[in-house]
Amino acid sequence: MSAEADPITDELSELVFQVAGRLRGGFNAAAAELGLPPAQALLLANLSAPTPMRELAVWLSCEPSNVTGIVDGLERRGLVARRPYPADRRVKYVVLTEEGERGRAELRARSQAQARALFASLDADKEHLRDLLAAVVAGAPAPDEAQIPRR
Amino acid sequence: MSAEADPITDELSELVFQVAGRLRGGFNAAAAELGLPPAQALLLANLSAPTPMRELAVWLSCEPSNVTGIVDGLERRGLVARRPYPADRRVKYVVLTEEGERGRAELRARSQAQARALFASLDADKEHLRDLLAAVVAGAPAPDEAQIPRR
């Protein structure tokens, strides 16, 4: 079967990539305004509670060895700190500093402002779009389970 | 205003990233099956007619210097060729070889199969999702001007 056999799938893929690209661009711009590289900003935005390094690697869908460098960067900026975990001394918890709390709130506020502008024209259809996208996520088998879940 | 003031925007952003992530994963997997790195696969999938290098850089939203390496890779694999443009001898057109045509069709078929599976559960709502996403793209101001610049 040719690629032209299912035009609606091509349209959906193209549109999802476009919307995601604008969201990512807005997030990266917000991060740059705060002087943060994208990977550090992504970790900061999702760090709401003390979390072991190993779990951060799952959130970011990357190897644990890379988390070391990302956390190093956030620690150098004074936004997070490593804290020992007495019950298992191999483990280190990453926690937000007070400045990290402020930076995280600022980053989330700025990136959300961009996202709000992107979806503004939908008005009352926003719930509708959410439900359809949720159906896609729920209805399709997860390729792997690594997807920055909660906030 | 706090980040919790607009939960629907957070939900929409999260869901768009999840769906886009699965699409991208499916595309990259299809590319890997053909032995193509993501950037080369992206160019191959979008090359339907002879195109100047400069325009490919606009398509890929990257600097022209990077297109050189990507086209080098595709040329090494025999999938594309550079063709001189007599009317302006500075310009090179990138064209698909016969093997490139086959590879492109195969890549598009495989990635589309993954996308079709992802959206399958929507059934008749696919048109609905498409219209809502199209409204987002049409209703939001383009973040950068990467839209048919000149010529």
Add this chain to the structure above:
DNA sequence: TATTGTTATACTCTATAACTATA
């Protein structure tokens, strides 16, 4: 032995700047 985090290393992708050949 297995696991957490780290280090060292390499590869991909991308941006900047300088270069060439044309215009």
Add this chain to the structure above:
DNA sequence: TATAGTTATAGAGTATAACAATA
């Protein structure tokens, strides 16, 4: 002068493998 493509180089981002400390 300006433009198309190239080259050289540097910087993120990520993967693999080996290591120390701890379990």
